[in-house]
Amino acid sequence: MTATASEPSARSKRALGAEPILEVEKLEKHFPVKRGILFQKTVGAVKAVDGVSFSVRPGETLGVVGESGCGKSTMGRVVTRLLEPTGGRVRFEGTDISHMKQGAIRPLRRSFQMIFQDPYSSLNPRHTIGTIVGAPFKLQKIQTEKGTKRAVQDLLELVGLNPEHYNRYPHEFSGGQRQRIGVARAIALRPKLIVADEPVSALDVSIQAQVINLLEDLQSEFNLTLIFIAHDLSVVRHISDSVAVMYLGTIVEVADNVELYEHPLHPYTHALLSAVPIPDPDKEQHRDRILLQGDVPSPLNPPEACRFHTRCWKVQEICKTVEPPLLQIAPNHKVACHFPEERVLI
Amino acid sequence: MFRRSSAGAGSKAATSADGSGAGTGATAGATTLVSAPSVTPVELHSVPPRSFLEVRDLTIHFPTDDGVVKSVDGISFSLERGRSLGIVGESGSGKSVTSLGIMGLHNRKKTRTSGEIWLDGEELVSASPEHVRKLRGKKMAMIFQDPLSALHPYYTVGSQIIEAYRIHNNVSKKVARARAIEMLDRVKIPNAAKCIDDYPHQFSGGMRQRVMIAMSLSCNPSLLIADEPTTALDVTVQAQILELMRELQREFNSAIVIITHDLGVVAEVADDILVMYAGKGVENGSVEDVFYRPEHPYTWGLLSSVTRLDRVRADRLLPIAGTPPSLINVPSGCAFHPRCAYCSLNGDRSTTEVPLMRETDPGHSVACHLPRDTRRRIWTEEVRPKL
Numbered sequence: 129m130t131a132t133a134s135e136p137s138a139r140s141k142r143a144l145g146a147e148p149i150l151e152v153e154k155l156e157k158h159f160p161v162k163r164g165i166l167f168q169k170t171v172g173a174v175k176a177v178d179g180v181s182f183s184v185r186p187g188e189t190l191g192v193v194g195e196s197g198c199g200k201s202t203m204g205r206v207v208t209r210l211l212e213p214t215g216g217r218v219r220f221e222g223t224d225i226s227h228m229k230q231g232a233i234r235p236l237r238r239s240f241q242m243i244f245q246d247p248y249s250s251l252n253p254r255h256t257i258g259t260i261v262g263a264p265f266k267l268q269k270i271q272t273e274k275g276t277k278r279a280v281q282d283l284l285e286l287v288g289l290n291p292e293h294y295n296r297y298p299h300e301f302s303g304g305q306r307q308r309i310g311v312a313r314a315i316a317l318r319p320k321l322i323v324a325d326e327p328v329s330a331l332d333v334s335i336q337a338q339v340i341n342l343l344e345d346l347q348s349e350f351n352l353t354l355i356f357i358a359h360d361l362s363v364v365r366h367i368s369d370s371v372a373v374m375y376l377g378t379i380v381e382v383a384d385n386v387e388l389y390e391h392p393l394h395p396y397t398h399a400l401l402s403a404v405p406i407p408d409p410d411k412e413q414h415r416d417r418i419l420l421q422g423d424v425p426s427p428l429n430p431p432e433a434c435r436f437h438t439r440c441w442k443v444q445e446i447c448k449t450v451e452p453p454l455l456q457i458a459p460n461h462k463v464a465c466h467f468p469e470e471r472v473l474i
Numbered sequence: 475m476f477r478r479s480s481a482g483a484g485s486k487a488a489t490s491a492d493g494s495g496a497g498t499g500a501t502a503g504a505t506t507l508v509s510a511p512s513v514t515p516v517e518l519h520s521v522p523p524r525s526f527l528e529v530r531d532l533t534i535h536f537p538t539d540d541g542v543v544k545s546v547d548g549i550s551f552s553l554e555r556g557r558s559l560g561i562v563g564e565s566g567s568g569k570s571v572t573s574l575g576i577m578g579l580h581n582r583k584k585t586r587t588s589g590e591i592w593l594d595g596e597e598l599v600s601a602s603p604e605h606v607r608k609l610r611g612k613k614m615a616m617i618f619q620d621p622l623s624a625l626h627p628y629y630t631v632g633s634q635i636i637e638a639y640r641i642h643n644n645v646s647k648k649v650a651r652a653r654a655i656e657m658l659d660r661v662k663i664p665n666a667a668k669c670i671d672d673y674p675h676q677f678s679g680g681m682r683q684r685v686m687i688a689m690s691l692s693c694n695p696s697l698l699i700a701d702e703p704t705t706a707l708d709v710t711v712q713a714q715i716l717e718l719m720r721e722l723q724r725e726f727n728s729a730i731v732i733i734t735h736d737l738g739v740v741a742e743v744a745d746d747i748l749v750m751y752a753g754k755g756v757e758n759g760s761v762e763d764v765f766y767r768p769e770h771p772y773t774w775g776l777l778s779s780v781t782r783l784d785r786v787r788a789d790r791l792l793p794i795a796g797t798p799p800s801l802i803n804v805p806s807g808c809a810f811h812p813r814c815a816y817c818s819l820n821g822d823r824s825t826t827e828v829p830l831m832r833e834t835d836p837g838h839s840v841a842c843h844l845p846r847d848t849r850r851r852i853w854t855e856e857v858r859p860k861l
Contacts, residue, residue: 408782
C-alpha cells in the first residue's frame with residue numbers, strides 16, 4: 129500500500145552524471161552593518177552564509193531546508209550570482225564564477241536560472257506574460273526557428289497555461305498560475321540547473337501539488353538539476369534525492385533522502401523532524417517530541433563554535449569551544465556535530 | 475445614521491434590553507425583532523443550544539459592484555469548552571470570514587449576515603454591536619495570522635495588553651500592569667518584567683505571537699479563535715506555540731477554534747474538524763473521522779495532495795484538478811462539482827441541487843449527493859490505497 133523506504137522510487141533509478149555540475153566550497157556571504165551618517169564605519173556583519181560546501185551532480189535534486197535566518201535563500205542567490213560571495217568559491221561546470229563580472233556571467237545564465245518564492249512580486253506587473261517569458265530569448269539574443277512568440281506559446285502550454293493568454297498581465301492570473309509563469313520563464317532556454325527558492329510556499333495545498341508535479345515532469349523531460357530550497361520538510365522529502373539542513377549560515381547535516389529522514393544524526397535535524405506535523409492524528413499523539421527552547425539566534429551574532437550549542441540539549445564544553453567540521457559518517461551522509469546520534473522521529 | 479432613523483420599535487427594544495444589563499437581546503423564549511440594514515431581521519424563536527458555541531446556518535455575503543461575494547453560505551457547527559475545532563480549507567473557502575463573523579468584526583454596513591451564532595446561551599448575530607464589543611476580548615478573543623501587523627507598532631506590548639485588560643476590568647493601571655507581566659510569564663516570554671516595555675518590532679515572530687496569545691488570554695476568554703496562528707512561523711517555533719495553546723486550553727478550559735490550511739496542524743491539535751469549500755461546510759466530524767473515514771471527495775483530494783513527512787510516496791502527487799471557484803459566481807448545485815471526479819455518478823443532481831450536510835455516522839456529517847455506501851467504497855478501494 130505505501131511505498132516503504134526499501135523500495136527505490138523511480139527517481140533514484142535516474143542516472144545521475146558523474147562529474148558535479150555545481151561545486152560550492154566554503155562559501156561565505158557577509159552583509160556589513162554600518163553605523164554613522166557622514167563617515168560610515170563597519171561595526172559588524174550579518175553572516176548570512178558562513179562556510180557552506182556541497183556539490184550537486186547533473187540530474188540530481190538537492191533539497192536545502194532550514195528555518196528563517198539560516199541563509200538558504202541567500203545561498204541560492206549567491207550560487208546563481210545574483211549576489212557576489214564575500215568568501216569561498218562557486219564553480220559551475222568547472223568554471224569559477226565566484227567573482228566574474230556580470231557581462232561575463234550573462235552568457236552562462238543560459239545554463240542556470242532561478243524560480244522565486246513570491247509569485248506576486250517576481251513578475252513585472254507592467255509586462256504581459258508574453259514579454260516576461262520571452263525576455264530570456266531577447267536578453268540572450270536567441271533566435272528560434274519559429275520565432276520568439278511561438279517559442280513562448282509552446283512554453284506556456286508546457287507549464288499548463290493557455291497559450292492564448294500571451295497578452296494578459298500577471299494580475300489576471302492566480303498565484304498558482306503566476307508561479308507557472310515563473311517556471312516557464314526559468315526553463316525558457318532549457319537551462320541545466322534551476323535553483324527554486326521556496327517555489328510552492330505561497331500556494332494552497334492542492335495547487336502546490338500541481339506545481340510540484342510540473343517541476344518533476346520538467347526535470348525528467350529535460351534532465352534538469354534542481355536545487356530546491358524550502359522550509360517544508362515534507363515537500364522536500366517528496367522531491368529530493370539528497371537533502372542539506374542549514375542552521376545559521378552553515379550546513380549541519382547533508383545526506384541522501386532516505387538516510388536523512390530515517391537515520392538523522394544532528395540534534396537540530398531531530399528537532400526539525402519532530403516539529404513537523406504529520407497529517408495523521410494517531411501518529412501525532414504518539415510521536416517523540418523535541419521542543420527547542422527560545423528562538424534562533426541572530427546571524428549578526430551567531431554563537432561561538434557550534435552555532436547550535438545554545439539550544440542543544442546535549443551540549444558539552446567542546447561544543448562551545450571547537451566548531452564541529454562537516455564529516456562523512458557514512459556513505460552519502462555527512463554531519464557537523466561532536467556527538468551525532470541516530471534517532472527515529474517520524 | 476441610517477440604522478437609528480429607520481429604527482422604530484425594534485431597535486429601541488434592543489437598546490433598552492441592552493441598557494438593562496447583561497443578558498440582552500437574545501433571551502430565550504422572547505420574540506425580539508431586531509432590524510438593521512445589513513442584518514436580516516431574525517425572529518428568534520429557536521431554542522438556545524446546549525453547546526457552548528453553536529453556529530447555525532451562518533451566511534455572510536458582501537455586496538460589491540461586481541456582484542455579491544458569498545463568502546460564507548450557510549455553515550453550521552458546534553463546540554464545547556475544553557475542546558478544539560479545526561476549520562480547514564483553502565484560500566477563498568470562507569474560514570477567516572467565519573471567524574471574523576463570530577467575533578462581530580465585520581462592518582455591518584458592508585455585509586449581509588444571517589443565521590445564528592450562539593455563545594454560552596446568547597445569540598450574537600442579532601445582538602447590538604455595543605454588546606458584542608463587550609464580549610470581545612472578555613468572552614471571546616482572537617489570535618491573528620501575522621503578529622507584526624496585528625500588534626500596534628507604536629505602543630509597547632505592555633500597554634497593549636494593559637489596554638485590553640482595562641477595557642473589560644475596572645482596575646488601576648498598577649493592577650493591570652501586574653496582570654500583563656503575569657500573562658507574559660505564562661506564555662513563557664523570558665524576562666517579562668523588562669520585556670513589557672518593549673515594542674513589537676523588538677520581538678521575533680514567535681515571541682510576538684506569544685504576546686498576542688497573552689493579550690487574548692488576559693481576560694480569561696472562554697472562546698479563543700486562532701486564525702492561522704502559526705503559518706508565518708518557523709516549524710520549530712510553531713511546535714512551541716501549538717504546545718503553549720494546548721497547555722493554556724487545559725488551564726483555562728477554553729474552547730478553541732483553529733483555522734488553518736495545514737492538515738498536519740489540525741491532526742496535532744484539533745478534536746473535531748470542519749472542512750470548508752466555497753463558503754460551505756462539506757464535512758464535519760471528529761479528527762479520526764475526517765482523517766481515517768473521510769466521505770467527501772474534496773477531503774479525499776486534500777488528503778491526496780498533501781506531501782507527508784513519514785512516507786516515501788509514489789512519484790506523483792494527486793492534486794485536485796482545477797482551481798477554487800469564484801465566490802461571486804459559485805458553481806450551481808454542488809460547488810465542488812467542476813472539480814469532482816465522481817459527480818457524473820449523480821447524473822444531473824450535482825449541477826442542480828445543493829447537497830445538504832447529512833449525518834453519516836454519529837457525530838460525522840457530509841454534504842455530498844453520493845450514497846453513503848458508494849462513498850465508503852470509493853474511499854476504501856480507490857482513495858486510501860493511493861495515500
